[in-house]
Amino acid sequence: MKNSNLKDRFLDTLLGKGPDPGEKIPVLSVTQTGTVDLMKKTGAFWPEAHSNPEKMATLALAAHEITGLEAARYPYCVTVLSEALGCKVRKGSQALQPYVISHPLEVGKRVPEIPEDLLNRGRIPTVLEAGRLLKTKTGDSLPLIAGIESPASITTKLMGGDKYMKCLLKDPAYVRECLAVNTEIVIEYANALLDSGADAVCMPDGVSSPELLSPALFENFIKPVYGKFCREVNGIKIIHMCGDATPFLKTLSECGFAGISVEEKVRDLKRAKEEIGKGAILIGNVSTASTLLSGTPREVKAEAKSCLEGGIGILAPGCGIAPLTPVENMRALVEARNEYYS
Numbered sequence: 301m302k303n304s305n306l307k308d309r310f311l312d313t314l315l316g317k318g319p320d321p322g323e324k325i326p327v328l329s330v331t332q333t334g335t336v337d338l339m340k341k342t343g344a345f346w347p348e349a350h351s352n353p354e355k356m357a358t359l360a361l362a363a364h365e366i367t368g369l370e371a372a373r374y375p376y377c378v379t380v381l382s383e384a385l386g387c388k389v390r391k392g393s394q395a396l397q398p399y400v401i402s403h404p405l406e407v408g409k410r411v412p413e414i415p416e417d418l419l420n421r422g423r424i425p426t427v428l429e430a431g432r433l434l435k436t437k438t439g440d441s442l443p444l445i446a447g448i449e450s451p452a453s454i455t456t457k458l459m460g461g462d463k464y465m466k467c468l469l470k471d472p473a474y475v476r477e478c479l480a481v482n483t484e485i486v487i488e489y490a491n492a493l494l495d496s497g498a499d500a501v502c503m504p505d506g507v508s509s510p511e512l513l514s515p516a517l518f519e520n521f522i523k524p525v526y527g528k529f530c531r532e533v534n535g536i537k538i539i540h541m542c543g544d545a546t547p548f549l550k551t552l553s554e555c556g557f558a559g560i561s562v563e564e565k566v567r568d569l570k571r572a573k574e575e576i577g578k579g580a581i582l583i584g585n586v587s588t589a590s591t592l593l594s595g596t597p598r599e600v601k602a603e604a605k606s607c608l609e610g611g612i613g614i615l616a617p618g619c620g621i622a623p624l625t626p627v628e629n630m631r632a633l634v635e636a637r638n639e640y641y642s
């Protein structure tokens with residue numbers, strides 16, 4: 301794998317072909333990378349960068365060109381699909397991500413439908429166009445990672461969190477039906493993202509973590525959804541699980557994800573790697589809230605070093621990068637990787 305470019309290195313890592321022992325592992329973010337510092341340096345500000353493809357691509361590329369992270373990651377929110385399916389979205393501000401403010405399935409027992417014009421709805425064309433622009437700008441030199449909402453996350457936004465959790469226990473058949481439709485929708489969108497330039501899709505699933513679901517609920521409702529998603533999406537799939545994902549890692553590795561991104565709450569990386577086995581790469585897990593956002597570059601490096609010593613497969617932030625994160629701390633993550641191998 302020596303001398304390969306960043307995209308090849310990324311693909312080889314996730315396909316289990318490298319790196320060779322002692323060779324640098326990739327350092328990048330599979331979660332959101334838009335920060336106010338990068339917005340100021342590029343003129344590509346939120347909220348415009350959520351709906352303008354040029355600005356979306358410019359800000360994604362800035363995370364590579366300005367901080368050295370070895371990928372471009374877009375978009376910057378987890379509302380694109382839920383908005384396309386009818387949720388109202390408030391667009392946020394420079395330092396606040398867009399968020400859903402209405403739940404069209406909150407009342408009654410309607411099941412979502414797959415829109416025939418899904419790929420033309422809402423900001424989906426924007427994200428697809430940003431992927432094409434990034435592909436043109438980078439050729440095959442840099443991995444492009446597209447973020448996508450999970451079927452459970454969309455279901456939660458469509459019906460509201462309270463109803464989702466209640467129905468999981470009291471009306472499992474209804475939840476299963478909704479999840480099945482939303483899985484088809486996510487698969488169609490993920491394949492479109494990969495066709496328009498993305499090298500991988502990353503699915504953060506904040507509503508399916510061990511902090512919210514029992515192992516039995518996860519096994520019964522979420523595992524089949526992930527399995528179908530992984531079988532039917534034609535490219536590299538990465539899951540990001542919030543919280544301490546340790547109890548679900550083995551199940552996640554059986555679903556078919558090439559990469560599993562975890563937060564700093566997963567403390568024992570050796571055990572995490574044992575749970576995952578050889579089927580997937582562990583990604584993470586420098587704290588975004590306490591270290592990257594509020595720590596010093598020296599603290600970022602110290603935490604990154606312990607991730608590297610713990611055998612992380614790709615060095616990355618533990619979750620989405622907070623918008624007010626200083627650019628020096630993002631650079632420190634890359635420098636830590638470089639210093640570790642020098």
Ligand SMILES: [Zn+2]
Pocket residue numbers: 504540541542543563618619620
């Ligand atoms: Zn997270």
